[in-house]
Structures are given as structure tokens and as C-alpha cells.
Amino acid sequence: xxxxxxxxxxxxxxxxxVATEGAFDHEKASQAFVGxxxxxxxxxxxMTARKVNVYYGEKHAIQDVNLDIGKNEVISMIGPSGCGKSxxxxxxxxxxxxxxxxxxxxxxxxxxxxVYDKKLDVVPLRAQVGMVFQKPNPFPKSIYDNIxxxxxxxxxxxxxxxxxxxxxSSLRRAGLWSEVKDYLDQPGTGLSGGQQQRLCIARTIAxxxxxxLMDEPCSALDPIATAKIEELIxxxxxxxxxxxxxxxxxxxxxxxxxxxxxxxxxxxxVGNTDDIFTNPSHKLTEDxxxxxxx
Amino acid sequence: xxNQNQTEKRAIDLVNASLKxxxxxxxxxxxxxxxxxxxxxxxVSFLFISIIGNGYTAFEHTFVxxxxxxxxxxxxxxxxxxxxxxxxxxxxxLVKAAMRAEFPDVKARKDxxxxxxxxxxxxxxxxxxxxxxxxxxxxxKKEVWLVADDDIDMLIxxxxxxxVPESDRRVSDKVIGWVxxxxxxGAVEKQFNTTFFTNGDxxxxxxxxxxxxxxxxxxxxxxxxxxxxxIGVAAAVYLEExxxxxxxxxxIEVNINNLAAVPxxxxxxxxxxxxxxxxxxxxxxxxxxxxxxxxxxxxxxxxASRAALKSVPPSIREAALGIGASKMQMVFNHVLxxxxxxxxxxxxxxxxxxxxxxxxxxxxxxxxxxVDIPGGPFDPATVLPVQVYLWADSPERAFVERTSAAIMxxxxxxxxxxxxxxxxxxxxxxxx
Ligand SMILES: Nc1ncnc2c1ncn2[C@@H]1O[C@H](COP(=O)(O)OP(=O)(O)OP(=O)(O)O)[C@@H](O)[C@H]1O
Ligand SMILES: [Mg+2]
Numbered sequence: 001x002x003x004x005x006x007x008x009x010x011x012x013x014x015x016x017x018v019a020t021e022g023a024f025d026h027e028k029a030s031q032a033f034v035g036x037x038x039x040x041x042x043x044x045x046x047m048t049a050r051k052v053n054v055y056y057g058e059k060h061a062i063q064d065v066n067l068d069i070g071k072n073e074v075i076s077m078i079g080p081s082g083c084g085k086s087x088x089x090x091x092x093x094x095x096x097x098x099x100x101x102x103x104x105x106x107x108x109x110x111x112x113x114x115v116y117d118k119k120l121d122v123v124p125l126r127a128q129v130g131m132v133f134q135k136p137n138p139f140p141k142s143i144y145d146n147i148x149x150x151x152x153x154x155x156x157x158x159x160x161x162x163x164x165x166x167x168x169s170s171l172r173r174a175g176l177w178s179e180v181k182d183y184l185d186q187p188g189t190g191l192s193g194g195q196q197q198r199l200c201i202a203r204t205i206a207x208x209x210x211x212x213l214m215d216e217p218c219s220a221l222d223p224i225a226t227a228k229i230e231e232l233i234x235x236x237x238x239x240x241x242x243x244x245x246x247x248x249x250x251x252x253x254x255x256x257x258x259x260x261x262x263x264x265x266x267x268x269x270v271g272n273t274d275d276i277f278t279n280p281s282h283k284l285t286e287d288x289x290x291x292x293x294x
Numbered sequence: 295x296x297n298q299n300q301t302e303k304r305a306i307d308l309v310n311a312s313l314k315x316x317x318x319x320x321x322x323x324x325x326x327x328x329x330x331x332x333x334x335x336x337x338v339s340f341l342f343i344s345i346i347g348n349g350y351t352a353f354e355h356t357f358v359x360x361x362x363x364x365x366x367x368x369x370x371x372x373x374x375x376x377x378x379x380x381x382x383x384x385x386x387x388l389v390k391a392a393m394r395a396e397f398p399d400v401k402a403r404k405d406x407x408x409x410x411x412x413x414x415x416x417x418x419x420x421x422x423x424x425x426x427x428x429x430x431x432x433x434x435k436k437e438v439w440l441v442a443d444d445d446i447d448m449l450i451x452x453x454x455x456x457x458v459p460e461s462d463r464r465v466s467d468k469v470i471g472w473v474x475x476x477x478x479x480g481a482v483e484k485q486f487n488t489t490f491f492t493n494g495d496x497x498x499x500x501x502x503x504x505x506x507x508x509x510x511x512x513x514x515x516x517x518x519x520x521x522x523x524x525i526g527v528a529a530a531v532y533l534e535e536x537x538x539x540x541x542x543x544x545x546i547e548v549n550i551n552n553l554a555a556v557p558x559x560x561x562x563x564x565x566x567x568x569x570x571x572x573x574x575x576x577x578x579x580x581x582x583x584x585x586x587x588x589x590x591x592x593x594x595x596x597x598a599s600r601a602a603l604k605s606v607p608p609s610i611r612e613a614a615l616g617i618g619a620s621k622m623q624m625v626f627n628h629v630l631x632x633x634x635x636x637x638x639x640x641x642x643x644x645x646x647x648x649x650x651x652x653x654x655x656x657x658x659x660x661x662x663x664x665v666d667i668p669g670g671p672f673d674p675a676t677v678l679p680v681q682v683y684l685w686a687d688s689p690e691r692a693f694v695e696r697t698s699a700a701i702m703x704x705x706x707x708x709x710x711x712x713x714x715x716x717x718x719x720x721x722x723x724x725x726x
Contacts, residue, residue, distance in 0.1 A: 098615060123618050123620050131616045139614070150618065
């Protein structure tokens with residue numbers, strides 16, 4: 001019924017805007033829903049984000065986002081292109097520090113520890129909160145070295161045999177082992193796009209992060225490789241926490257327990273995946289998941 | 295197509311109509327480019343042809359065969375074969391004696407002096423060397439090829455015209471007669487000029503070589519490389535990767551760019567004031583030259599290195615940081631190896647610049663007349679471009695070809711260095 005009132009409000013607002021006849025004004029609509037985003041908190045949160053605002057120079061990319069990510073939970077983030085999913089994800093392990101013009105305000109905590117604390121060392125943070133980037137970015141080194149680099153710098157292995165083992169198991173879990181096992185000394189940059197994506201996933205899980213942020217990990221994968229990655233996500237969930245950005249509703253529905261819908265830098269709605277997909281309480285969410293927008 | 299109705303035209307017809315114009319434009323542009331390249335090539339080949347045409351003869355020198363009697367009386371009257379005595383013996387006397395024997399009818403004092411001048415004063419050194427290496431030859435008679443004087447060399451090479459009147463010529467008719475006598479016996483020959491590569495500078499063109507200048511250049515470049523590469527790379531890495539972006543770093547950046555454009559002679563003055571007058575380092579030393587050229591090449595290397603670091607894609611940095619590498623690890627394990635070829639290219643280009651530099655070195659006394667080949671960066675030395683400058687200033691005809699030959703050697707080194715830079719770039723280009 002919220003939806004109905006909102007639409008009514010919308011209609012009232014429409015008259016004051018310069019929007020063209022019959023067009024749906026998403027900006028107004030998203031403003032209308034502030035504060036009614038659903039259950040942002042969970043019982044046992046791993047990470048909590050409160051009043052997070054992100055600016056790229058003048059551009060306000062994320063506005064007042066509040067969201068918890070629970071232990072042993074897979075949360076998927078969906079929304080139209082450019083709505084700030086990647087930006088939000090990158091805040092969680094401070095990858096936005098690398099962008100000069102990017103400024104983050106608000107509070108993000110990992111196990112109650114403020115991530116943006118000045119005294120916090122980002123090295124262990126990123127070892128704990130690993131990330132798979134939207135664009136595959138293998139090192140221009142061998143496949144083996146791509147995977148081995150993380151465990152080596154963190155001192156996770158003590159000898160070559162252990163390292164070999166980590167490399168093999170990481171590649172296996174990412175569904176890449178059978179394709180590359182004979183070419184481990186070939187450059188990782190020589191792989192196909194989808195293979196590179198899986199290589200980057202393998203590289204991330206090789207350091208056993210407790211929280212894994214995945215930015216469209218399956219965007220270049222065929223259904224079989226996608227199934228393999230989804231299997232991996234399911235398996236990882238038993239011990240870890242995963243936040244995944246995806247453009248595939250089916251994937252979000254398959255792998256995640258909770259889903260968050262972003263729109264133009266705002267968190268519009270968050271809730272149990274089943275609820276979101278079967279019974280979205282917001283017009284924007286409904287339009288997006290039913291394919292009318294985005 | 296033009297008589298067709300506008301509204302009925304399909305897009306492809308419009309495309310086809312525009313094609314002709316586009317191709318014409320493209321052709322025109324190609325022609326302009328080709329013309330520019332041809333012009334450039336013409337100038338360069340003109341330069342090369344004139345240098346090589348002037349200089350290639352310097353790689354050969356005229357030698358005269360003489361029957362030298364290594365008389366014991368002259369070399370070692372005491373017969374003890376004492377090396378000290380052997381090295382101070384009058385070898386010039388041997389040459390003179392041989393010449394007298396060759397031309398017994400030359401009696402006048404003046405003529406005799408002219409006769410002795412056919413052979414270079416360096417010939418006695420060659421004889422001494424022979425005797426010291428093998429004292430056995432004392433008391434024997436032997437045919438030896440000796441270095442001819444530079445005027446004779448020029449005569450043989452045809453740079454002195456035998457047909458002009460005697461008064462207009464550096465070589466008298468009498469001398470020409472003697473030379474022709476040698477020629478008729480087959481006792482004159484052009485041989486490869488090793489002296490040119492092994493000797494230092496000399497007042498006598500036939501004894502002058504680039505050995506000293508090459509060694510001087512080498513020591514100087516070693517000093518420059520040893521200082522400017524690590525300092526340049528470290529500065530570039532710090533400025534690009536670690537330094538905060540603020541007014542100070544902006545100021546530093548502006549200053550570095552300015553320094554790259556400062557005339558090199560200013561660095562020479564600075565070197566003179568600072569290294570020689572203030573720190574008291576020796577004049578004319580490759581060390582000081584290297585320090586001055588370090589100042590000069592640093593901006594080039596820093597700018598090239600920063601550009602190389604900038605060109606490493608940010609995704610590689612993110613990848614490293616994303617799995618928890620520290621900034622240091624990111625830079626040294628991933629960014630630096632990728633930027634290294636660019637840095638090396640910049641360094642080699644900087645070194646090539648340094649190798650070809652002469653103006654600042656004039657300021658710190660590397661323009662002195664130095665005969666000895668330097669044995670280290672502290673010995674007085676000169677360098678190739680300065681040697682070219684010195685010889686270009688000398689009046690003797692024989693120095694003209696030596697100047698061009700020295701330029702050819704310098705260009706050879708520059709060519710090798712730039713070629714190396716290109717290979718490096720090719721080899722490591724686009725590894726991501
Ligand atoms: N490095 C940057 N500099 C400036 N603006 C940026 C930068 N990265 C992202 N933005 C802006 O922030 C907004 C959010 O971008 P973001 O990459 O988070 O979108 P997204 O939801 O991940 O989109 P997609 O689904 O296409 O990946 C965009 O409007 C974009 O223009
Ligand atoms: Mg994105």
C-alpha cells in the first residue's frame with residue numbers, strides 16, 4: 001500500500017516538474033522513499049555502514065546509505081548502471097582511498113572497529129576484506145604468480161609445497177584449474193576475459209579474506225562458469241561474508257539471502273531476497289526487477 | 295548520383311559521395327607526411343655524407359718502410375741490456391741513420407732536416423717499444439714500417455695537390471721527389487690507423503687519437519649514470535607515488551620542468567662554482583664532468599620516469615592494494631617493474647644527451663690539452679665532443695679528417711645508445 005501512496009505523491013509532484021509528458025520521474029520517486037528502505041540492520045552484523053556519503057569531487061555519488069552486512073550472509077546489490085554499487089562496495093575496504101578526488105563521509109565498521117579510523121592500518125583491513133574488481137585486473141605476471149603473490153606477502157605459507165597447494169585449490173574453487181593447470185607459467189594477461197575474471201576471483205580467495213566483496217564477478221562468464229562461481233559463493237558463505245554486485249536478477253535470487261536495491265546513489269530498498277523479488281514494496285524496485293527500468 | 299532526388303538518397307549513397315573527398319584528404323595528408331620525412335632524410339644524409347666523406351680517410355694512415363739498423367753502439371753501448379738504459383736510448387738517431395742510408399746524396403744540413411721530417415717523431419717511440427719488447431733485435435737490421443709525417447700522409451691521400459706551384463704548397467718539390475722515390479720502391483703504404491683509437495691527443499696529427507677522449511667520456515658517463523639513475527628514479531617514485539599532492543610538490547614539479555630547459559652552460563657555471571671552487575674537486579676531471587651532467591640529466595630522467603610510472607594502469611595498483619599489499623609492495627613489486635623500460639629509455643636518452651654535451655664541460659676545464667689517457671675519474675681528461683671542438687679549431691689539414699672521424703665515432707656511440715633505447719621499448723612495451 002506504500003507503493004500506492006507513493007505513486008499518488010508522485011503524481012502530485014509531477015505537475016511541478018519539467019518532466020516530459022508521461023515520463024516517470026525517478027529522482028522524485030527516490031526522494032519520496034527516503035527513510036522507508038526496509039530492514040537495514042541484522043542480528044549479527046559483520047560490517048555496518050551508517051550515513052555513508054561519497055563524493056567524487058563535486059559529484060555526490062552515494063547519499064546517506066545505511067546498511068548492515070551480516071555474518072555468513074550473502075548480500076547482493078542491484079540497481080541500474082551508475083547508481084553507486086561499485087562505489088559503495090569500494091568504501092567497505094577503503095579502495096576509494098586510491099582515487100584522489102573521492103571523499104567518504106559517514107561511519108563504516110568491521111566487527112565494531114571503525115574502518116575509516118585514521119590510525120587503522122589498511123593492509124590488514126584489505127587482507128580481511130578482499131575484493132574482486134568489476135574489470136578483471138590480473139597482474140602482468142604468470143598465472144601462478146598472480147595467485148601466489150597474496151599468500152606470499154602475507155606470509156600465509158611457509159614453503160613451496162604449501163604455496164603450490166594454495167594456488168591449486170584457489171584455481172580449482174574458481175573453476176579455472178582444469179583450463180590452466182598446464183600453463184601456470186604463462187602470463188595471466190594472456191587469458192580470455194572470463195578466464196581473467198576467474199583468475200582474479202582465485203587470487204582474492206587465495207588470501208582467505210573473511211569478507212569478500214565481488215563486483216560483477218560473473219559479468220563475462222558463460223552459464224557453466226557462472227554456476228561454478230555461484231557454487232563457490234555458497235561454499236564460502238559457511239565461513240565468510242560476501243557482498244556481491246550483480247546485474248543478473250536470477251543470480252541475485254539464487255545466491256543471496258538479502259538484496260539491496262540502489263538507485264541514483266541512494267539505497268532504495270533492502271530486505272530478504274525472496275521478499276524483494278516476490279513482493280517489492282517500492283515502485284522503483286518493482287520497475288527495476290520487472291525490467292521496466294534499468 | 296547527383297541528379298538523384300535528395301529525399302530518395304539512401305545513407306550509403308551519401309557515404310559513397312563523401313568517400314572521394316575523404317580519400318583525397320587522406321592522400322594529401324600522406325603526401326605531406328612523406329615529403330616531411332624525405333626532407334628530414336635528405337638533411338640527415340647530407341650531414342652523414344659530408345662527415346663520412348671528410349672523415350673516412352682518417353681511419354688509414356701512411357706508413358713508410360725503412361731499413362733500420364738496431365746498432366748496439368747506438369742503443370746499448372754498455373751491452374748490459376738494462377731496461378732503464380734501453381728506454382732512454384736515442385731511437386730518433388736510428389731513424390735518421392736509416393734515412394741517411396736511404397738517401398746518401400742528401401748532404402746539406404737544411405735538406406737533411408727536411409728529410410728527417412718525412413717520418414713522424416712518433417716513430418722513435420715505436421722503435422723503442424720494439425726493442426723493449428724484444429731486446430734480441432739489437433745488433434740486427436730489420437725492415438720496419440714507420441708512421442709518416444702528417445704532411446706526407448696528406449700528400450699520399452691526395453689532400454695536397456702535387457700540381458700546384460711549390461710556393462702554394464706545404465710540401466716542397468724536393469720532399470715530393472723523396473716520397474716518389476719511396477713510392478717507386480713500394481716503401482709507402484696506407485695501413486689501418488690504430489693510433490687514432492689508442493692514443494690521446496697530440497700536437498702532431500699523426501699521433502693524435504681519440505683514445506683519451508673515449509675513456510674520458512666513458513668515466514664521465516659512468517659517474518653520470520651511477521648518480522643520475524638512482525637519484526632520478528627515487529625522486530620520480532617518491533613524487534609520483536608517495537608525495538602528497540600539495541603546493542610544495544607542485545612547486546617542485548614546476549622547478550624540475552624548468553631545470554630541463556635551463557641552458558647547459560649554466561650547469562657548467564654552477565659546477566665550476568660549486569664542485570671546483572667550493573668543494574675543491576680537481577679541474578678537468580671526469581668526476582666533476584659527471585656531477586655537472588648529473589645535474590643536467592636529472593630533470594630528463596625524472597620527467598621520463600614519472601611519465602613511465604603514470605602510464606602503469608591504475609587497475610594494477612588496485613589489484614595489488616586489493617589483496618592487501620602495502621604501498622611499498624605495490625610500488626616495488628608491480629608498478630616499478632612495469633615502469634622500468636620507460637625509465638631506462640629515459641635514462642639512455644639522458645645519457646646520450648650527456649655524451650653529446652660540450653658547453654658545460656668547457657666551464658670546468660675539460661677543454662685542456664691532455665695527452666695522457668685518463669686512468670680513472672679523477673685524472674684530467676677531455677671528452678669526445680670537446681675533442682671534436684679542439685680539433686676543429688686546429689689549422690692542420692690532417693686534423694680536419696680527424697675531426698670528422700671523431701664525429702663519426704661519437705655518432706656511432708649515440709646510435710648504439712638510441713638503438714638500445716628502442717630495443718628496450720620494443721621488448722617490454724605493453725605487457726598488460
Ligand atoms: N573514479 C571516479 N571519478 C569520478 N566519478 C566516478 C568515479 N567512479 C565512479 N564515479 C561516478 O559515481 C557514480 C557511481 O559509479 P559506480 O561505479 O559506483 O556505479 P555502478 O553502480 O557500479 O555502475 P555499473 O553497474 O555500471 O558498474 C557514477 O555516476 C560515476 O560517474
Ligand atoms: Mg560498477
